Amino acid sequence: MSSFFNGLLRLRRGPWEMVATILIALGVVMLMQPFVLWAYTYSFIITLTGTVMFIIVSHFPE
Amino acid sequence: MTDNPIERAATATPPRLARRIKGLSDRAIAWIFVAPTIFLLLAVNIFPLIWTINLSFTNFRANRPNREVDYVGLRNYERILTDSDIWLTMQATAHFLFWTIFFQVLIGFTLAWLINRKFKGNDLWTTIIVLPMMLSPAVVGNFWTFLYQPQIGLFNYVVSFFTGVDPSSFEMIGSVNLAPWSIVIVDTWMWTPFVMLICLAGLRSIPDYIYEAAAIDRASRWRQFWTITVPMVLPFLMLAVLFRGIENFKMFDLVVQLTGGGPGSVTELTSINLKREAFEKWRTGYASAYAIILFVTVFGLASVYVKALNKVKER
Numbered sequence: 050m051s052s053f054f055n056g057l058l059r060l061r062r063g064p065w066e067m068v069a070t071i072l073i074a075l076g077v078v079m080l081m082q083p084f085v086l087w088a089y090t091y092s093f094i095i096t097l098t099g100t101v102m103f104i105i106v107s108h109f110p111e
Numbered sequence: 112m113t114d115n116p117i118e119r120a121a122t123a124t125p126p127r128l129a130r131r132i133k134g135l136s137d138r139a140i141a142w143i144f145v146a147p148t149i150f151l152l153l154a155v156n157i158f159p160l161i162w163t164i165n166l167s168f169t170n171f172r173a174n175r176p177n178r179e180v181d182y183v184g185l186r187n188y189e190r191i192l193t194d195s196d197i198w199l200t201m202q203a204t205a206h207f208l209f210w211t212i213f214f215q216v217l218i219g220f221t222l223a224w225l226i227n228r229k230f231k232g233n234d235l236w237t238t239i240i241v242l243p244m245m246l247s248p249a250v251v252g253n254f255w256t257f258l259y260q261p262q263i264g265l266f267n268y269v270v271s272f273f274t275g276v277d278p279s280s281f282e283m284i285g286s287v288n289l290a291p292w293s294i295v296i297v298d299t300w301m302w303t304p305f306v307m308l309i310c311l312a313g314l315r316s317i318p319d320y321i322y323e324a325a326a327i328d329r330a331s332r333w334r335q336f337w338t339i340t341v342p343m344v345l346p347f348l349m350l351a352v353l354f355r356g357i358e359n360f361k362m363f364d365l366v367v368q369l370t371g372g373g374p375g376s377v378t379e380l381t382s383i384n385l386k387r388e389a390f391e392k393w394r395t396g397y398a399s400a401y402a403i404i405l406f407v408t409v410f411g412l413a414s415v416y417v418k419a420l421n422k423v424k425e426r
Contacts, residue, residue: 081205100411
């Protein structure tokens with residue numbers, strides 16, 4: 050766990066990609082879930098943040 | 112006259128052109144070759160994308176091109192993301208995506224595993240199984256409407272034969288509960304062969320000596336399946352899921368022919384809804400925002416998925 054946070058602090062690709070992946074997955078689940086409307090409303094901003102983050106962090110060093 | 116084909120090609124170049132090319136660096140020549148492709152890509156993909164993003168912030172209507180266009184900021188996005196009807200189409204798409212991929216992977220892999228065993232008529236069965244995939248989606252959608260007919264359709268009689276239910280007591284396309292399953296069944300029927308072919312390629316790429324070595328180590332067939340077959344076919348399976356996921360996210364023709372999005376809007380997938388907004392209601396700005404939302408979702412998912420696929424391949 051501490052290596053994950055170290056990676057985040059040192060701007061390493063692996064942990065940051067993990068964060069972006071979690072955001073994208075969360076956004077897609079929120080977009081398509083049938084339970085609460087507010088989750089659907091905020092889904093796009095979360096997916097967009099994750100996608101843009103994924104594009105940026107995939108250029109970080111390993 | 113030289114026999115060397117490179118020198119012959121060089122002498123075949125007109126002298127004027129040869130003189131002009133000689134003055135260029137390798138990098139410049141490379142750019143000259145790549146430029147038409149880049150230009151095409153920019154014109155066909157990038158420019159429409161940027162234009163769509165621009166339109167998504169306006170109230171532009173394509174059926175009234177001379178009307179003054181106002182910038183509405185994020186209002187289109189706000190309206191889409193608070194609209195409970197669009198939320199329902201997202202749920203219909205999620206249901207369709209999840210179950211089609213689940214059944215296609217399950218049945219496709221099983222069929223591939225069976226076809227991979229050497230038996231008489233193997234090639235004939237493969238050809239018969241892949242036939243649905245070769246048909247046009249519009250044709251498939253049309254003839255399944257006949258198969259689903261409660262009075263004359265074959266589907267209801269087959270279900271009745273196995274379950275004992277009266278064939279005219281249920282209607283696949285007309286029922287709110289069954290219609291979402293009717294499109295899942297047809298898509299699974301049509302595209303399972305595609306998943307089967309990809310899995311078959313994966314199964315045939317596993318060398319026999321791995322199984323022989325496992326058999327010598329007294330590994331059971333069950334153990335061989337889970338420790339050799341599944342991990343080695345996994346990249347192929349993931350590729351099939353990626354292709355089917357992207358295809359089904361933008362599924363249109365089959366469902367339009369089969370149910371037209373009904374009854375009500377229970378089978379109205381996002382692509383059908385988007386088409387109605389863009390080309391029936393002519394709310395181009397609104398539809399552009401809708402398209403951008405779908406694009407970001409598919410792009411994000413595909414990026415993550417390709418990354419996972421590369422990791423599996425590296426193992």
